[in-house]
Ligand SMILES: Cc1cc2nc3c(=O)[nH]c(=O)nc-3n(C[C@H](O)[C@H](O)[C@H](O)COP(=O)(O)OP(=O)(O)OC[C@H]3O[C@@H](n4cnc5c(N)ncnc54)[C@H](O)[C@@H]3O)c2cc1C
Ligand SMILES: Cc1ncc(C[n+]2csc(CCOP(=O)(O)OP(=O)(O)O)c2C)c(N)n1
Ligand code: SF4
Ligand code: SF4
């Protein structure tokens with residue numbers, strides 16, 4: 001704001017001594033400026049990394065402010081399963097976290113877990129029913145998430161699950177030592193309380209769907225079909241499919257396994273099968289075709305398996321199951337492999353050396369050679385459109401593992417949300433620009449952006465170089481305590497423990513809050529022209545553009561890149 | 571909202587916008603926090619220096635407190651006079667702040683300053699140090715550091731005499747309080763000015779004030795560069811009470827080499843690698859000596 005210039009119009013008006021009559025506020029030093037600072041909301045890298053679209057930076061900020069329930073609600077706007085994700089998600093958000101370039105990423109998954117375990121969030125039916133109904137096939141994370149969001153929008157939702165219990169691979173794939181059933185049941189129970197109808201042990205045919213007057217359907221039937229390696233003498237007892245074995249373990253808590261168990265494969269199912277087999281009493285070896293570095297399994301999981309005593313044999317390809325005269329499995333015949341040239345995806349081919357054969361002894365063999373998407377139960381084809389959920393029937397959509405792409409829980413959750421939005425847009429004849437509600441350059445999609453309750457920042461992501469690290473003394477990332485090895489092998493107790501509250505608060509305080517002004521006052525403190533002040537009656541700052549000279553100190557000193565300098569049109 | 575980490579309680583501003591400092595000038599940040607600490611009952615005395623311009627032209631002033639402009643070499647005596655006049659009127663609660671550049675302090679005003687210190691005048695003398703005569707076009711002063719280019723170092727040559735250690739010289743007068751400060755550490759600066767205000771007698775604060783124009787840096791980097799001076803131990807933050815009691819106020823969390831401070835500044839671009847290494851050695855030795863002396867306390 002400009003002030004008044006004091007001027008003298010005659011000698012008489014001049015004071016006797018040259019004494020000050022006014023301030024310099026009349027002087028528009030803003031005219032010196034060629035660039036102008038603006039406080040902006042920018043994308044934080046963690047948001048780009050989360051396939052479920054969790055508002056990571058926002059919920060961490062709420063933890064720091066002491067509002068745990070608020071933090072939980074913020075996640076629930078996007079994702080109904082923070083307690084599950086906080087435990088089993090491979091946290092790609094942390095791979096992107098800027099703090100990783102300093103001293104280790106913020107332990108986002110542990111904070112998500114802590115919020116979900118400590119906060120309260122009340123599931124309630126929607127205020128208004130909209131009179132339309134949707135059928136969902138499959139109760140894995142994709143189906144349940146789609147159901148959750150549609151129910152919140154006022155749809156009557158029925159989930160058909162062909163299994164006895166709800167949860168898909170969350171229940172029948174992922175073992176309880178990583179995801180306790182209590183936690184799974186708690187988050188599923190929330191959905192029941194919202195008035196979602198579940199039909200278990202049942203599916204729905206296309207004819208039934210048409211006959212019962214549903215307005216739309218989403219097929220979330222997963223990718224649990226066995227990829228058969230077709231080994232010689234594979235048929236017969238002593239040979240399990242990984243998912244079949246895990247299902248047995250997960251239904252009965254324990255399958256008695258004596259002697260040597262040999263697991264074939266290098267993915268997460270192989271590791272889960274191996275660690276479960278250990279807990280069932282077996283002596284366990286994993287045999288994988290490629291090198292350790294090439295294992296698709298999550299690194300932390302591989303390490304945990306090694307720690308627990310699983311043996312690994314790399315670069316071997318199975319050929320045949322060896323059986324004794326009584327038909328009992330005695331081992332597996334392998335050939336050695338070596339890496340070949342990379343294929344078009346960059347992955348190296350496996351070259352088999354048929355002359356180097358050998359046998360590994362085993363009493364049980366578990367084939368974890370992978371799964372492929374289930375055949376769609378209805379006579380339809382997937383037709384990826386704008387939402388990536390379309391089929392060739394306009395009222396039928398797909399989501400989750402069945403639709404291919406990346407197959408993880410967080411993806412399934414993000415995809416379930418996509419499908420819910422696609423269904424709503426179709427049934428309410430809304431035009432949705434999926435580019436506008438997807439995180440730019442990221443994986444997730446925002447329900448709040450779709451509903452118009454929050455915006456995705458439209459300013460470029462804050463790179464590490466723009467974080468002013470002076471303000472963040474180095475500190476180590478929090479880690480969950482783990483059960484001692486002996487305790488782990490006694491049963492299926494959860495291995496990784498959550499954070500204690502003081503630990504969680506410290507961890508939240510490690511977040512830079514990339515691109516989000518937290519009102520730390522730094523810009524105001526360092527402005528040489530006293531041109532920045534706290535905005536009156538609202539959050540944020542006012543910049544006195546009549547006087548700001550555009551020096552850029554505020555932008556440089558902002559710890560988190562929340563001020564950008566833009567050129568003036570001169 | 572997450573609480574700001576600063577402990578500067580004074581919300582009022584005694585420095586007003588519209589002043590005439592260059593973009594990014596550190597000398598303005600410096601006075602802002604000193605005046606917040608002293609409050610409205612303050613008289614400021616300014617000799618010839620950038621600040622005589624920054625303050626604005628008659629009849630305007632950017633300061634919310636009375637200001638006396640005085641001749642280049644006279645800030646300490648002018649302040650002494652103002653003090654005496656106030657005391658005679660019984661206004662002992664009014665602070666007198668002499669606010670001078672490094673040229674006015676280390677060089678031409680030094681005789682007056684040393685006299686005031688010797689007499690233990692009840693004033694606060696702050697030197698905002700931008701390490702050269704900036705107002706008249708970047709001429710060298712005895713505060714110009716080794717290796718710096720100025721417009722009055724012979725062509726191709728660089729400053730080769732070490733910067734005068736003004737705080738130790740002032741402390742050697744046995745005055746109650748002498749300290750260093752840096753605009754990049756406003757909390758520390760504010761605390762020191764507050765402490766000085768609570769002490770009777772002569773107080774001296776030497777404030778490192780980055781000058782984008784003379785240091786040859788972008789205006790946006792001035793605070794960052796000033797901070798590096800302290801993070802590299804080249805400009806340590808410390809205070810000396812009663813001539814001898816030395817306290818180091820800030821210990822950098824990790825070692826940062828002086829190269830990080832020198833590299834961004836155009837004024838050091840003519841330095842060779844060996845010269846930079848020489849500076850690193852001097853800085854390391856001086857820092858060790860400072861810590862040893864602080865321990866003796
Ligand atoms: C052993 C194992 C461990 C894993 N661990 C992790 C992990 O730690 N973290 C992670 O992120 N991801 C993990 N994954 C991957 C993750 O579990 C899946 O990506 C995710 O569960 C996919 O969700 P979805 O809803 O698409 O399918 P699913 O979870 O497979 O659910 C599909 C559901 O549809 C039901 N269904 C099928 N056909 C019909 C029908 N016709 N009618 C009605 N219902 C039907 C099925 O019974 C099932 O309940 C793991 C996978 C495996 C196999
Ligand atoms: C006796 C005298 N000599 C020279 C000048 C010209 N002069 C005005 S300001 C100035 C430089 C002041 O340098 P410094 O004290 O370091 O303050 P800065 O300008 O760097 O802020 C000079 C040489 C003067 N005003 N009076
Ligand atoms: S520091 Fe915080 S805001 Fe920045 S990427 Fe990491 S979690 Fe996100
Ligand atoms: S410096 Fe602090 S107050 Fe300023 S914009 Fe950045 S976060 Fe906000």
Ligand code: SF4
Pocket residue numbers: 590591592593594595596597620624700704705780781782783784
């Ligand atoms: S020349 Fe330097 S010290 Fe003088 S006003 Fe400009 S920036 Fe400030």
Ligand SMILES: [Mg+2]
Pocket residue numbers: 671672673699700701702703704705
């Ligand atoms: Mg100077």
